[in-house]
Every structure is written in structure tokens, then in C-alpha cells.
Amino acid sequence: MDFQKLCTFETFQRLWSHYGYGGNFRDVIEREFTRIKGAAYLDHAAATLYPECVVRDHCQDISRNLYGNPHSHSPSSRLTHDTVERVRYRVLQHFNTTPEEYCVIFTSGCTAALKLVAESFPWRRASRSEAGSLFCYLTDSHTSVVGMRGLSAARGAAAVPVSPQDVESRATGAVRGDDAACPTPHLFCYPAQSNFSGRKYPLEHVRGIRARRLHPACAHRGRWFVLLDAASHVGCSPLDLRECPADFVAVSFYKMLGFPTGLGALLVRNDAAGVLAKAYFGGGTAAAYLSAEDYYVPAANVSDRYEDGTVSFLDIIALNHSFDALYRITGNMHNIQQHTFGLARYTYMLLSSLCHGNGRPVAQIYSEGRFESPSTQGPILNFNLMDSNGQIIGYSQVDRMASLYNIHIRTGCFCNTGACQSFLGITDQQMKRNLQAGHVCGDSVDLVDGQPTGSVRVSFGYMSTFEDCQKFLHFVAECFAEKPVTVDPARLEGVRAVTAAAQSPTEVPNGEIKRVDENGNRGEASPEGLDSNSRREAHTLTNIYIYPIKSCGAFEVRDWPVGPLGLLYDRGWMVVNGNGVCLSQKREARLCLVRPRVHPPSNKLLLQAPGMDSISVPLENSRQVHTRHQVCQSKVCSDRVETVDCGDEAARWLSEFLGQPCRLIRQSPDSTRDAKKGPVGAATSTFLSLVNEAQYLMINRASVELIQKLMSSRQDYSEGDQLLDTQNVISRFRANLVIAGVEPFEEDNWSHLIIGNTRFVVAGPCARCQMVGVDQDTGAKTKEPLMSLSARRPGKVTFGVYLSHQPPSGEAAAAVLSVGSLVRPQAP
Incomplete structure (x- = not known):
């Protein structure tokens, strides 16, 4: 076929035949999910997407209505209280139950709901006359379920992991009449659907566990309660709590509806609510208490009793609009x-x-x-x-x-x-x-x-x-x-019945990539060595690049000083978005078109970009500049660094060019970061600018030429991309130092090298991602060279090596690198 x-x-x-929901499904997607155009989002089990109408409707709702704290009696507070209660009813309606059967306790998510049960369940320790409580859980369970065993064990319960193969093993022996009178409570938790494989576990297990017929552990005397982790199941499947009367049900709404996040619920069967108890009480959960005496009366309403403090009422109100959109687009959960x-x-x-x-x-x-x-x-x-x-x-x-x-x-x-x-x-x-x-x-x-x-x-x-x-x-x-x-x-089950008779195995005609050997040869062709022109008698430094603004364009130089953090001014600045988050070419490819130029004589960093007038910011921050502009905390590769804002002019310039609110910030001279990669057993620490991993990144032209050869051999499968020239490929790898080597990837085996008179230690390989697909001249994205690099280097795709400069003891760090310098590598 x-x-x-x-x-x-x-x-x-x-x-x-059950595709879409009637009408024009494509129009709905194009109207309500415009942000995913061109993308295939296939991670709905982690977080599904929300239609854009939900955000608009919610924004209009909270803009037009005055919602106050629901714990008061003012008109705004009563509006909030009544709206939240309406949402509780709607949640129960979605699961085909009523307030007479279940209550809804809002939590921050499914994990918080599970934790609430673990903290509030009346675990009983074993005694001479009675066995202790059991906590049974399916081994095919989320971490948040397995984590409950810590709390249950601390209170005397025994944890019993149950494999999926054993879950339907019948309890042995008949249930004696006096067993029902045993007060020991037990809890069995299992997922309605595996978040790993998507396997659905029979919901009738709820009745089997409560009747003590399902698993040998259920033969233990006492009362069995069932906690259903429904987070994975309810995203795309109906859950009928009249058919599946679990005592406790944990859900997360963002997995169901996409919006809001940070909101879940524990649904508690009313006839099981009385067994839960908690020691802590927060705002709104107490009917009465005394501050000087251990006297506390919990709120009569179960939801009030377990929702510590003020609920996230604006997010809860958003559920109204999310449910509206869900049913309007799809009809129901069965569809x-x-x-x-x-x-x-x-x-x-x-x-x-x-x-x-x-x-x-x-x-x-x-x-x-x-x-x-x-x-x-x-x-x-x-x-x-x-x-x-x-x-x-x-x-x-x-x-x-x-x-x-x-x-x-x-x-x-x-x-x-x-x-x-x-x-x-x-x-x-x-x-x-x-x-x-x-x-x-x-x-x-x-x-x-x-x-x-x-x-x-x-x-x-x-x-x-x-x-x-x-x-x-x-x-x-x-x-x-x-x-x-x-x-x-x-x-291919079922395909023969609906397609033509089975054909011989055929080659996919278009768009397929052939595997190639390490020399770039395709199929059964005989290997070819590198051209003799790529062989060089010695290693030399051919290019030096600095990147003054992280993820922006390169500034090529011929001679440049080595500073304490790497090449002087390299990655001293970065661009952050309106929320203060660092922007990179992964998120904003047009950053490569911002071309910084360092001009030491005038103490200026010049900023240039297509269609924009040039502007400048100071290279060195005087104390006056430092105090005039805001000092802020930023993060680079999980490291917290102190930065200084570069002012409104640079912010306006970047915001206009990139089409989004953003600012230019620079690393504070008082802020230091330790290198993530460095020589083992180094006597002194290596400090970083705003780079990701290490002070320097070096690549080898011979390695670049091999990747070009691989791309050339695969060119007829490349979806029309033009073959990239050497300089284009070099620029995509965004190295500080480019050398003319002899053998491809020989740099991977070096431990040290000396460039001119400056000694470097190899700190490790550079792992590569899709950012090498950004054309540094245009901002366009291509699949190469990462595809060819992945074919050549399966597993951890690396290219280039990180270096750190550690001058000999007692020697000043000052040095200058020059193009044309001899490179002397040393293997371990």
C-alpha cells in the first residue's frame, strides 16, 4: 500500500465517520484558534487549547460587572457568590449529577484535590484488635496519586501498589456480616484513564471496590472509599457520576477547557463528606472559633469548609464562558x-x-x-x-x-x-x-x-x-x-476493506529524507572523502564574532580583547518582553535582524535594523546612568541575574521593530554567574555574561563543510530550500570563534587549545536545537541544517564546543585574540 x-x-x-461537529468545522478552527495556524498542537493531555471567544467573553464579563470578595454581603460580593454557586451547579450538571448527590470544592488543580483527600482522610493506625487503614493505588497512576502514600503512611496507613494486571483479581472469601460494622476506613485510588497510554479503566470498578469484590486487598474489613483521578479522562470523554458513584473525584479544568489554568476541583459524594476532617482552617472555613482557646466549629457547607481563604473567583467565573463555548462548538462530550x-x-x-x-x-x-x-x-x-x-x-x-x-x-x-x-x-x-x-x-x-x-x-x-x-x-x-x-x-487493520487491493511496498514519492552515512553518502553509493581543498596543514582562527545583545545579530571583528566574562561586551545585553522574560530567536526570529555595533571610542553600542533609524546606548554604565534607570532581577537559563534597564528610547525602538512591548536591559557590573560548563576540578570559578552555558563557543570549518556535504546529498528531498553556502551555515551556529580545522568534528576530542598565546579549556559540546534553522540574514526559518546534523549525529545532537579562558595562576586575564592566529589543540 x-x-x-x-x-x-x-x-x-x-x-x-464521526469527524467534526456538524457545520463547517474548518471555519470554527480558523475563527476560534487562529494562534495555532501552521502548527500541529498534539499535547492536549497536558493542556488543551481554549477558543478565543472565551477570553473575549470573560474580559467583557469582568469589565462590565463589579465582582467583590464573596465572603461579604455587599451587592458586588453577593453577585460573586451567586455566580460562583451557579458555576458549581454547572460543573455538577456537566458530570450528570446534582447538589443533592455531590458538592464541588474548588482547588488549584487536580494535584491539590488529591492532596486535600490525603490530608483529610481519617487514616487509622493498626492496633492489637484492628488492622490499620490501607491506601491502594494503581501503579499506572500520576505522580500526584503516588505521592499521597507519604501522607497516608505518616498517619499509620499501609500503602498497597496494585498493578493493572491485578486490578480485576477478585477478592477471596465471602464478606462476613460483621465486616460491615468495622469502622476502619480504606481508600482505593485509580485513574479513569491512564495519562501515559490513554487506556481507560472500567468505571464499574467503583462499585466493585466499594462492594469489596475487585481486588484481594478489598477483602480487608472496614469501609472502602474510592478516589477517582479523572483529570486525564474528562478532557475528551463524558463522565457520568450516576453510573460511576465515586466518593471523591479530582479534576483539572484546563485539561478540559483550556482556560482558566490553575483551577481544579474535588467533587465529594455527600454521603462520604462526613468522613473527611482537617486540622487547619483559613478565612471563610470556620463557622466560629476562639483565638485564645482551642475552640473551632467548621462551616456547615462542605465547600466552605475546605476552600481555605478566598477562592479564585474571577477564574471560576471564567468557567461559565468556557462551558458555553465547549457546548456551542461541539454539542456534548460524546461528540x-x-x-x-x-x-x-x-x-x-x-x-x-x-x-x-x-x-x-x-x-x-x-x-x-x-x-x-x-x-x-x-x-x-x-x-x-x-x-x-x-x-x-x-x-x-x-x-x-x-x-x-x-x-x-x-x-x-x-x-x-x-x-x-x-x-x-x-x-x-x-x-x-x-x-x-x-x-x-x-x-x-x-x-x-x-x-x-x-x-x-x-x-x-x-x-x-x-x-x-x-x-x-x-x-x-x-x-x-x-x-x-x-x-x-x-x-494496518481495516484498511484493506476500504482501499484498493494491497500493493507492493512502495517508496514515498515526495518529501522523504534518506539516511546518510557519516560522510554524507546516500543509499548504497560508495563513500566519498572530503575534497582535498578542505584539508589544511594547520589550524588557524579565521573569524571572531561577538553578540553584544543576546540572540541579536553578530558583530564581526578581527582583533578583540578577552574580558573576565568572555570576549569583551559579548552578551552584555538582552531583550525582554513586556513580562520581563528574555526573548530569543526561538520565540522571535526577527531578533537576528537587530545588528548591534560596538564603538569603544565613543562609548556607544549602536543599534541598527532594517527600516529603522540607528540609535545608541552607553557601553559602560556610569553611576549616574545606573541610578537613573531601574535595576531589576532577570533570569538567564534558570540563573537569577541583576540587570539594569537601558531606558525608554531603546525600549520604544525595539518595540516598534519587533511589534511587541519589549525593553533592552544589560547585566549589572555587580552581578556574576557561575559557568554551567567548565573543566572538571578547576581551581577557580569561571564567570559568565548573559550567555547560556560557557564563556566561548567555537566551531570548526571542516565540520561545517561536512554538514554542507550532507545537505547537498539530501537536497532533492529538501522541500525546495536552497542549498546553504558556508557563511550562511556558519552564521546559524552563532559561534564566537571559527577555526580552520583539518578533520571534521576533531574538536570534540580536544581537552585544551591555545589560540595565539591565549590558553583555553574545552568545557564540553554544545547541544543544538531548532534555532540553527533561523537564517541570520533574513530571519526565515528552515529545517536545515538541523536535519542533516541529526542524521550525522544521532542521539544528542551537538555541534561545536564550549571553551573557558583560565589564565595561568598569577597572570592577568587581559589578552587579545586576532584573526589568523595559530590554533594549537591538545587531546586528553
Whole structure:
């Protein structure tokens, strides 16, 4: 079968008829989600998107109405109270229940709701006559669920992890009549849907647990309560609490509605509310108390009792508008479930069938079933990609390449270590060894000893489109499938019935990338060495660049002094947005068109940009300038640095050019940062300007020429991009120092080098991201050279090395680097 023909809307329609919500779905997306034009957002399990009408309606609401603190009795306070109560009712209505059955306690999110139960549940310690409380939780649970065991254990409960394979094991023995009289409370928590794999756990488990029939642990005497973690489930699926009468249900509204964030709820079944108790009471939670005596009477209303302080009432009011939009666009949650499941099922079918030219599968998918039904599978697809030898491709490389295509995915373990271990076969001992190897949750260490530490997840929301699937599938085939791309009909369930008879494996005709060997050769062509012209007898320094303003254009010089933080004036300034957050070319590619020029004689930094008059700011801050402009705290690569604002003229100039509010700030001369990368065992600290990792970045022209060769060999697959010349490629890597080397990537093996008479220590390789795709002359974005670099350097994609200058003991740091200087490298 032809993979390209399978990636069509016609094929999708034949496979699934429940797409969209009637009317013109495309018009709705173009009208309400204009900000995602050109992007494929596939991380809805983490946070779904909100339609723009919600923000407008909410803004109009809070602009027209006077909302006061709901804990008072003024007209504005009563309006807030009544509106919040209306939202509580609407939340219950969404889950098909009423205030007579459940109450709504607003929290900051699902995690806070789970923590509230852990803190308030009446855990009982074991005694000679009675067993203690049990806290059972599914190992396929979010970190926030597993974290409850710390609180429960501190209060005497025993934690019982339950694997998904054991969850339906029946309790042994009959339940004796006197068991019901046992007062010991137990809690069983499980997810309605796995946030890792999208597997849906049967909601009838709620009744089975409460009736003590589901798991052997449930045979313990006492009363069993059920806590349902519904955060992943309710984003795209209906939840009927009349059919699933859990005692406690935790949700996050941003996963359901996109807006507002920082708001969740704990839904408490009224007949279970009485077992909860809490020691702390805050504003609004007490009916009465005495300050000088241990006397406290909790509020009678359950919601009032557990909402410490003033709730986030403006965010709660926003839920009204989010629910309005959700139902107006989709009709109901059943329609959303059908729409999103169809997209996930289609993506699963094609991804699972995609093979390399040698017949090996491209993806290893982590799921319990084969996406047979929306009642058993949510719109989440979890997988790792593999090369043609069957080796896992690290998720960081997949994430980095996806960014080139403006595809938004999630990677790692997704705060679900239990499911990650189960699906990837990672033992407890391996998890500990990975930690010792430097891997922690949330980092980019994707492979340890060749084994994956996590995976890739795509997930769909109610506004996801077929084009999102298509773009993602083309991306995988183009970047990770070795040609000729083939399709395994046996894996493609259901397609034979709706497509033509199975064809021989065919090559994808357009847009696919061939794997190339380390010399840039494609397919079976014989290797070619580098041109003799690229061989040089000696290493020399060919270019020096400084970047006075972080992420702005380069300033090339021939001779330049070395300062205590690197090249003098390098990354001494940066541009921040209206919220004070550093702007980079990842967010604002036009920064490269801002060309700073350093002019020491006049003590000025000149700013130039197309279509703008030049302006200047002082190179050195006098005390008068320092006191006149605002001193502020900023962050660079998680480091807090003290900065000085450069004034309104520079702010207006940059804001006009970039089309958004922003300001120019510079590092305070009193502020220092320690280098993130540096020589092991260095006797003295290395300090940084506003650079990311180290004082200097150096690249090798021989390495650049190899990457050019790779790009040239792949040019017929490059979507029409012109072949980049040497200078264009050099400028994209934004190095301080460019050398003429002999062998490509030989610099990776150096430990020290001397340029002229100045000694440097190699601090490590520079990891590369999609920012190298920004053309420094135009601001346009291309997929090269990152695609060719990733093909040449699988795994952690690096290019160039970081350097630090550490003068010999007793020698002043002053030095000057000059173009043409001899470079003398030293290997370890």
C-alpha cells in the first residue's frame, strides 16, 4: 500500500465517520484558534487549547460587572457568590449529577484535590484488635496519586501498589456480616484513564471496590472509599457520576477547557463528606472559633469548609464562558469522544504500519489494545521511534525535530513512572542507576546505556484536525523512516476493506529524507572523502564574532580583547518582553535582524535594523546612568541575574521593530554567574555574561563543510530550500570563534587549545536545537541544517564546543585574540 495515499482525508473518512461537529468545522478552527495556524498542537493531555471567544467573553464579563470578595454581603460580593454557586451547579450538571448527590470544592488543580483527600482522610493506625487503614493505588497512576502514600503512611496507613494486571483479581472469601460494622476506613485510588497510554479503566470498578469484590486487598474489613483521578479522562470523554458513584473525584479544568489554568476541583459524594476532617482552617472555613482557646466549629457547607481563604473567583467565573463555548462548538462530550478517538485511532493505524525500507517497523507503540473502541481507549498515543536496525531513537531528538516542523508533542515519562517502567521494561534497579547516571524527571537524558528512559506522546483535543494527524505522520516518515518507506498491510487493520487491493511496498514519492552515512553518502553509493581543498596543514582562527545583545545579530571583528566574562561586551545585553522574560530567536526570529555595533571610542553600542533609524546606548554604565534607570532581577537559563534597564528610547525602538512591548536591559557590573560548563576540578570559578552555558563557543570549518556535504546529498528531498553556502551555515551556529580545522568534528576530542598565546579549556559540546534553522540574514526559518546534523549525529545532537579562558595562576586575564592566529589543540 502507498503510505502517501493512506495519509489523505478520503482514507480517514472511510475509516471513521464521526469527524467534526456538524457545520463547517474548518471555519470554527480558523475563527476560534487562529494562534495555532501552521502548527500541529498534539499535547492536549497536558493542556488543551481554549477558543478565543472565551477570553473575549470573560474580559467583557469582568469589565462590565463589579465582582467583590464573596465572603461579604455587599451587592458586588453577593453577585460573586451567586455566580460562583451557579458555576458549581454547572460543573455538577456537566458530570450528570446534582447538589443533592455531590458538592464541588474548588482547588488549584487536580494535584491539590488529591492532596486535600490525603490530608483529610481519617487514616487509622493498626492496633492489637484492628488492622490499620490501607491506601491502594494503581501503579499506572500520576505522580500526584503516588505521592499521597507519604501522607497516608505518616498517619499509620499501609500503602498497597496494585498493578493493572491485578486490578480485576477478585477478592477471596465471602464478606462476613460483621465486616460491615468495622469502622476502619480504606481508600482505593485509580485513574479513569491512564495519562501515559490513554487506556481507560472500567468505571464499574467503583462499585466493585466499594462492594469489596475487585481486588484481594478489598477483602480487608472496614469501609472502602474510592478516589477517582479523572483529570486525564474528562478532557475528551463524558463522565457520568450516576453510573460511576465515586466518593471523591479530582479534576483539572484546563485539561478540559483550556482556560482558566490553575483551577481544579474535588467533587465529594455527600454521603462520604462526613468522613473527611482537617486540622487547619483559613478565612471563610470556620463557622466560629476562639483565638485564645482551642475552640473551632467548621462551616456547615462542605465547600466552605475546605476552600481555605478566598477562592479564585474571577477564574471560576471564567468557567461559565468556557462551558458555553465547549457546548456551542461541539454539542456534548460524546461528540468530542468520537471525534478525538477517530483521530487517535487513525494515527495509531498508520504509525503502527509504517516500516523502513528493510521492513522493520518505525515505531514501537505502548498500548494495551489496538484502539478498538472509545470506551476502552482515550485519544492518547504513546510510542518510541526506532531506526532501521531496531534501535530506539532518543525522545529528545524526536522532540527537537518536531519543533522544526512546528509540531508540539510531549516527551519523557509524563509524571507516570509506574506506566513508564511497565511499558519500557525498566526495572527499579535500572531507575536508580539512571538517576546515578544523571537522569532526573523532566530532563533530556533520553537514553542510558542505549536503553530509553522515556517515550513520545501525542494526544488530541476537541479542536484537533485531520491536518494535525497528517502533518505528524508526514513528519515521522520524512525524518525517521529509511527509504524506501513501506507499509505493512498486516498491521494496518481495516484498511484493506476500504482501499484498493494491497500493493507492493512502495517508496514515498515526495518529501522523504534518506539516511546518510557519516560522510554524507546516500543509499548504497560508495563513500566519498572530503575534497582535498578542505584539508589544511594547520589550524588557524579565521573569524571572531561577538553578540553584544543576546540572540541579536553578530558583530564581526578581527582583533578583540578577552574580558573576565568572555570576549569583551559579548552578551552584555538582552531583550525582554513586556513580562520581563528574555526573548530569543526561538520565540522571535526577527531578533537576528537587530545588528548591534560596538564603538569603544565613543562609548556607544549602536543599534541598527532594517527600516529603522540607528540609535545608541552607553557601553559602560556610569553611576549616574545606573541610578537613573531601574535595576531589576532577570533570569538567564534558570540563573537569577541583576540587570539594569537601558531606558525608554531603546525600549520604544525595539518595540516598534519587533511589534511587541519589549525593553533592552544589560547585566549589572555587580552581578556574576557561575559557568554551567567548565573543566572538571578547576581551581577557580569561571564567570559568565548573559550567555547560556560557557564563556566561548567555537566551531570548526571542516565540520561545517561536512554538514554542507550532507545537505547537498539530501537536497532533492529538501522541500525546495536552497542549498546553504558556508557563511550562511556558519552564521546559524552563532559561534564566537571559527577555526580552520583539518578533520571534521576533531574538536570534540580536544581537552585544551591555545589560540595565539591565549590558553583555553574545552568545557564540553554544545547541544543544538531548532534555532540553527533561523537564517541570520533574513530571519526565515528552515529545517536545515538541523536535519542533516541529526542524521550525522544521532542521539544528542551537538555541534561545536564550549571553551573557558583560565589564565595561568598569577597572570592577568587581559589578552587579545586576532584573526589568523595559530590554533594549537591538545587531546586528553
